[in-house]
Amino acid sequence: LEEAREHSTLEETAEATAVSLLLLKGRVPTILPTLKESEAKVNVLLNGEVLEVTLQEIQGGKVRFTLGGRCYLVEFESSVPTSKESSSKKVAKVSSHSGALLAPIPGVVSNILVQVGDLVSAEDPLFRLEAMKMQNAIPSGKSGKVTKIFVSVGQEVAAGEALAEIE
Amino acid sequence: MSTRQISELRRLEKLAELGGGEERLKRQHDQGKLSARERVNALLDPGSFVELDKFVMNRNTPSSPGDGVVTGYGLVNGRKVFVFSQDFTVSGGSLSGAYAAKICKVMDLAASTGAPIIGLNDSGGARIQEGVESLAGYADIFLRNTLLSGVIPQISLVLGPCAGGAVYSPAITDFIFMVDKIGHMFITGPEVIKSVTRESVTKDDLGGASTHNQKSGVAHFHSHSEEECFESTRRLLSYLPQSNRDRVQRLRGSSNLEVRSDESLNGLIPENASEPYDMHAIFESIVDRDSFFETQAEFARNIITGFARVGGFSVGMVGNQPNVLAGCLDIDASVKAARFVRFCDAFHIPILTFVDVPGFLPGTAQEYGGIIRHGAKLLYAYAEATVPKVTVITRKAYGGAYDVMSSKHLRGDINLAFPSAQIAVMGAEGAVNIIYREELAKSSDPKATAKELTDRYSEEYLNPWKAAALGYIDSVIEPAETRTHLVRSLELLESKRKENPWKKHGNIPL
Numbered sequence: 161l162e163e164a165r166e167h168s169t170l171e172e173t174a175e176a177t178a179v180s181l182l183l184l185k186g187r188v189p190t191i192l193p194t195l196k197e198s199e200a201k202v203n204v205l206l207n208g209e210v211l212e213v214t215l216q217e218i219q220g221g222k223v224r225f226t227l228g229g230r231c232y233l234v235e236f237e238s239s240v241p242t243s244k245e246s247s248s249k250k251v252a253k254v255s256s257h258s259g260a261l262l263a264p265i266p267g268v269v270s271n272i273l274v275q276v277g278d279l280v281s282a283e284d285p286l287f288r289l290e291a292m293k294m295q296n297a298i299p300s301g302k303s304g305k306v307t308k309i310f311v312s313v314g315q316e317v318a319a320g321e322a323l324a325e326i327e
Numbered sequence: 328m329s330t331r332q333i334s335e336l337r338r339l340e341k342l343a344e345l346g347g348g349e350e351r352l353k354r355q356h357d358q359g360k361l362s363a364r365e366r367v368n369a370l371l372d373p374g375s376f377v378e379l380d381k382f383v384m385n386r387n388t389p390s391s392p393g394d395g396v397v398t399g400y401g402l403v404n405g406r407k408v409f410v411f412s413q414d415f416t417v418s419g420g421s422l423s424g425a426y427a428a429k430i431c432k433v434m435d436l437a438a439s440t441g442a443p444i445i446g447l448n449d450s451g452g453a454r455i456q457e458g459v460e461s462l463a464g465y466a467d468i469f470l471r472n473t474l475l476s477g478v479i480p481q482i483s484l485v486l487g488p489c490a491g492g493a494v495y496s497p498a499i500t501d502f503i504f505m506v507d508k509i510g511h512m513f514i515t516g517p518e519v520i521k522s523v524t525r526e527s528v529t530k531d532d533l534g535g536a537s538t539h540n541q542k543s544g545v546a547h548f549h550s551h552s553e554e555e556c557f558e559s560t561r562r563l564l565s566y567l568p569q570s571n572r573d574r575v576q577r578l579r580g581s582s583n584l585e586v587r588s589d590e591s592l593n594g595l596i597p598e599n600a601s602e603p604y605d606m607h608a609i610f611e612s613i614v615d616r617d618s619f620f621e622t623q624a625e626f627a628r629n630i631i632t633g634f635a636r637v638g639g640f641s642v643g644m645v646g647n648q649p650n651v652l653a654g655c656l657d658i659d660a661s662v663k664a665a666r667f668v669r670f671c672d673a674f675h676i677p678i679l680t681f682v683d684v685p686g687f688l689p690g691t692a693q694e695y696g697g698i699i700r701h702g703a704k705l706l707y708a709y710a711e712a713t714v715p716k717v718t719v720i721t722r723k724a725y726g727g728a729y730d731v732m733s734s735k736h737l738r739g740d741i742n743l744a745f746p747s748a749q750i751a752v753m754g755a756e757g758a759v760n761i762i763y764r765e766e767l768a769k770s771s772d773p774k775a776t777a778k779e780l781t782d783r784y785s786e787e788y789l790n791p792w793k794a795a796a797l798g799y800i801d802s803v804i805e806p807a808e809t810r811t812h813l814v815r816s817l818e819l820l821e822s823k824r825k826e827n828p829w830k831k832h833g834n835i836p837l
Contacts, residue, residue, distance in 0.1 A: 264651075264652060265652050265653070265655075265688070266690065290601070291652075291653060292652070292653035292655055292685045292686075292688075293600070293601050293653070293685065293754055293756070294601050294602075294603055294649065294653035294654075294685065295601050295602060295603065296603060296650075296651075296652070296653055297603065297650070319690065319692070
């Protein structure tokens with residue numbers, strides 16, 4: 161999938177819209193598999209923005225999905241994984257509900273300050289993310305329990321990538 | 328005069344005060360909202376409200392007196408303000424021709440007498456039966472909002488629906504307050520969005536107080552209740568002049584005139600430049616006690632903006648926040664600060680700027696989003712401002728961001744720096760990779776060479792002394808003494824006069 165990301169092209173099957181232009185402007189989509197294969201809704205990471213799209217069809221190197229009522233076709237040069245086992249380790253899963261803590265800035269995870277199961281409050285820093293030569297503290301943003309941690313120390317993350325899930 | 332005439336007056340007054348009637352008033356209360364009149368009385372000093380146009384009738388159909396909006400003037404902390412309060416109980420607060428004319432009348436009076444205007448918004452939109460007359464009414468208000476921009480402070484409180492074209496009146500005003508649960512703003516509502524783009528979104532998620540304070544940056548203040556909203560509005564007004572012809576009075580209370588140094592500031596900036604800290608701590612330390620009042624506190628938190636009193640002077644404060652996004656300038660931060668700086672400049676409020684900025688945020692999202700033109704807004708705003716400008720560089724001031732943040736070169740009046748300041752084109756690693764590319768390539772131990780060169784660069788360039796030697800920094804100060812320096816600077820600059828070249832208006836890169 162990593163390779164597929166590099167070489168993906170995006171074509172639109174419906175007529176040209178503002179949405180398609182946004183997608184085409186060099187934004188390379190990463191398909192994030194859902195937790196359950198049966199679920200048609202997946203989150204697509206578009207340059208830091210997580211968008212929920214509805215998958216229509218996955219076949220060979222093509223993925224057809226709808227977003228905002230428009231249908232899009234993404235063609236990959238290599239085949240697209242259809243099950244969660246085959247997904248790249250580097251791509252974090254984002255569950256369809258919005259308990260995910262997203263990286264606000266691209267950087268490298270320099271420290272993980274919590275463990276799965278920890279109870280946290282909104283101001284508690286959960287990660288230290290080195291970005292712009294600064295050890296940025298990443299607060300939880302909401303109170304709850306850490307149910308998943310998607311990243312490890314030393315890992316590079318993109319803006320908008322899920323770091324942890326808090327419920 | 329006959330008692331009959333007096334009783335007719337009483338009857339009509341009572342009718343006007345009932346608005347849409349008992350039942351609708353009850354419904355308003357059941358929704359957790361105060362009535363239009365209760366709001367005005369809660370906002371203004373008790374008993375100070377004087378109503379105008381109480382007996383205005385709808386021009387087309389029989390109506391109750393007032394036609395859905397309460398207008399007039401009164402006092403806030405003893406200072407005159409004008410208000411209009413939309414009454415949702417009368418035809419859903421919808422705007423008719425007569426209704427708009429009432430609002431325009433108080434706006435015109437606010438302009439001619441030089442006093443702020445506060446709009447309390449709670450309206451379903453245009454009164455459809457009135458057709459284009461209602462649209463004309465909106466435009467009459469928009470025009471006044473625009474002409475009065477920079478003349479008198481204009482404040483909008485969103486205490487109910489404010490949808491469609493109606494949002495553009497608050498949008499042009501200087502500050503928007505939104506109250507949780509009851510206040511909503513959007514151009515098109517959830518139903519229309521659903522039918523056009525098939526996105527399903529709740530009214531709150533689309534245009535509630537949290538959305539506009541955190542995501543869109545449309546609102547400036549987030550209130551949890553109407554009472555809190557009125558209290559915040561009264562507080563905001565205390566920092567503002569009545570109009571652009573007035574100045575805010577210097578306060579001379581004990582907290583204002585307090586002379587103090589704060590040793591804790593000497594230890595606040597971490598020695599390791601990659602360690603963040605909270606810029607709020609510096610603000611709290613140097614302002615008159617508890618006087619900092621933050622604007623857009625939840626939006627673009629990588630830059631802090633707000634009002635305060637320093638030595639009794641009302642000031643606008645701007646500061647990079649190393650704790651969020653490393654304090655980088657990005658699109659949202661640039662626009663947020665630019666708008667704030669321009670407000671202060673329009674109303675003679677001196678600007679204190681605290682700088683710790685590693686630069687503009689890199690990335691395609693920023694470049695495609697137009698960081699060039701948005702960053703230019705902040706540069707433009709600082710450059711054109713003629714109010715007293717005092718700048719304190721606490722740590723990083725790199726590259727173009729150094730120039731932007733109220734530098735000497737943009738007519739900063741007093742530019743100070745802490746000894747921890749690093750005023751340079753860029754940080755050490757980036758600089759070494761460029762300047763010493765050949766040395767690094769030739770080196771047998773590139774890591775050791777890089778370390779040596781980085782240390783040398785840091786020693787030579789990452790300090791305030793080069794800038795101070797050139798006079799770009801007026802003085803390097805001990806952090807503990809910052810408040811004293813700022814108060815002295817503000818006293819010095821009280822008599823500052825500066826004018827820009829004559830023009831119709833500039834062309835800020837929008």
